[in-house]
Amino acid sequence: MEDKKAMEAIIQYFKDISKIPRCSGNEKAVSDFLLGFAGQCGIEAIQDQYLNIIMKIPASEGYESAPTVMLQGHMDMVCVKTEETIHDFETDPLQLQEKDGFISAVGTSLGADNGIAVAYMMAIAADRELRHPELECVITTSEETGMDGAIGLETENLNAQILINLDSEEEGVFLASSAGGVNNIVKLDVKRGNGYGHECCSQITIKGLMGGHSGSEIDKGRANAINLMGRFMAELDPDVFGIRSINGGTKRNAIADRCCIEIVSSLESVKALEDKARNMEERFRKEFKSAEPELKIEISKASSNGGTIDKKGMEKLVRFLRLVPNGVQTMSPDVPGLVDSSINLGLIRTRDNQIEITSSVRSSLKSLKDEINGRVALICSLIGAEMELEADYPGWEFVSKSYIRDVMKDAYRELSGKEPSIEAIHAGLECGFFKEKMPHLDIISMGPDMSGVHSARERLDKASAERTWDLLVKTLEKIT
Incomplete structure (x- = not known):
């Protein structure tokens, strides 16, 4: 095919899958x-119990003796939208738009992470003229x-010797290592009561933040709305203001771009609350002048139903949010500019008499993940909260010699006349699980330029x- x-x-394949909700x-x-x-x-295809799809495409003529290659990506996407966008991710198709050479979605994330990989594989499956x-x-x-899906995937019937992961986001940068990670979930039980007169209930919203991917963009100096x-809460007098709820963030692996609290106070105290919101907005905007130009703190009326978190519970919550680590923790001593470990406060939710905080902890070294989680556990012990870990995934370690890396480098030079960059990434890739299940695999990860991933600003460079x-086509042709 030309x-x-x-x-x-x-x-067109990307547009087709964008019509199907796939959070x-x-x-x-x-x-x-x-x-x-x-x-x-x-094409022979298998759908397993986890809904993973495996398509087996026979070798082209002349490639029968070449090593089998696995192309790999994921069909799901992070679903986020702007505050003003009306979109039901369970039922509505994405509204794609193309402008100035970029593809994006109207008011929502695009899902090019990792829908473009799916589209590539569909194109290969449909094209009998390709050589591979x-x-x-x-x-x-x-x-x-x-x-x-990767955790549950059974690999006994897979014969690949090479894995080309298609879940990277920068053209000309080939990934040769990725971080491992784990979800850290903290649950703080609180009691409720009254005592503020219920004369006025206000909502404070921190909004307008850049957000972004909690792995690849954790080092950009962006603010976290939960943090x-x-x-902000630490500045409030608990004898004057009561907190009824706190909710923030959209996904555990996205930097929180929004957080809201509902505050109960007397009518006379609302003016002081408005002044505090203006002062804190000014303070935060100075601190994040370049990174967060759209940062805002808004105050609005809220319904007055429900009791407030008692003073002891509010004190515990504030202490946790003030003490818990957030952002980059260590940088790699060996790879310039590479984050070695981090934690992202991704979600906070009020559930009746419990506050739940979910963080994403990442590192290429298990010991550093354990260190961060240990610090969070220590804070929990001081305030009587419970902590649990889930979805622990392995890192993908760098190897010095790689056939597929050399082949792809040669193909890139031939097509572009430039030298590619070989890098590690402080984000989780499924490569770690595949290497764990199939230790013999020779792995590389690549992909096109994308920006704003995991946010409504996501776009793909066409x-x-x-x-x-x-x-990708040239690389497959060169594998013998």
């Missing part, structure tokens, strides 16, 4: 669609919420997506 026609097909945990429809697509192409070894296209589920709200497709 390059331009191939790219047109790829964009993490809601992949049944898109998984069924992909299974049906494979059948239409005459035997391929195993593995499309997993729930990558964004714990990599459940800022902890600082020209970069085309060049990345050309690189």
Whole structure:
């Protein structure tokens, strides 16, 4: 297929899957669609109990003796939208738009992470003219919420010797290592009462933050709305203001761009609350002048139903939010600019008489993950909270010699005349699980230019997506 026609097909495949709701945990429809697509192409395909899809594509003539290659990506996406956007991710198709060479979605995340990988694999499955070894296209589920698909995937019937992961976000940068991670969930029980007169209930909202990916963008110096709200609450006199609820963040693996609290006070105290909101907004905007130009603190009326968290519970919550680590913790001593460990306060939710805080802890070293979780556990012990860990996933360690890395480097030089960059990433990739299950795999990760991933600002560079497709095709041709 000609390059331009191939790219047109790829964009159409991406549009097709964008019509199907595919938030993490809601992949049944898109998984069924992909299974049906494979059948239409005459490709052997398997749908397992986790809704993972495996398509097996025979080797082209002359490639029968080449090593089998696994192409791998995930079908789910992080679903976020702007405050003013009306969109039901359970039922509504994404509204795609193209402007100035970029593809984005109207008011929502785009899902190019990792829908473009799915589109690439669909294009390969449909094109009989491409030259390549035997391929195993593995499309997993729930990558964004714990990599459940990769964890559950049975690999006994997979024969790949090489894995090309298509879940990277920067053209010309080939990843050779990724961080491991774990979800840290803290639960703080609180009691409720009254005592503020219930004359006025206000909502304080910290909003307008950049947000972003809690792995690849944790080092950008961006503010975390949950962290800022902890600082705001610490400024409130508990004898004057009562907290009824706190809710913030959209996903555990996204930097929290918004957080709200409901405050009960006397009518006479509202003016002081408004002054405090203005003063704290000014303070935060000075601190994050470049990183968060749209930061705002808004105050509005809220309904007056429900009791407030008692003073002791509020004190514990504020202490936790003020003491818990957040952001970059250590930098790599060996790789310049690489974050070695981090923690992101991703979610905070009020559930009746309990506050739940979910953080994403990342590091390429298990000992550093354990160190961060140990510090959080110590804080919990001081305030009587419970902590649990879930969805622990392994890192992918760097190896000095790699056949597929050399082949892809040669292909990139041939196409671009430039030298690619070989890097590690402070974000979780499914490569760690595949390496754990299939230790012999020779792995590399690549992808086109994307920005604003895990946010409503997400967009895909169309020209970069085309060049990345050309690189993938050239790389497969060169594997012998």
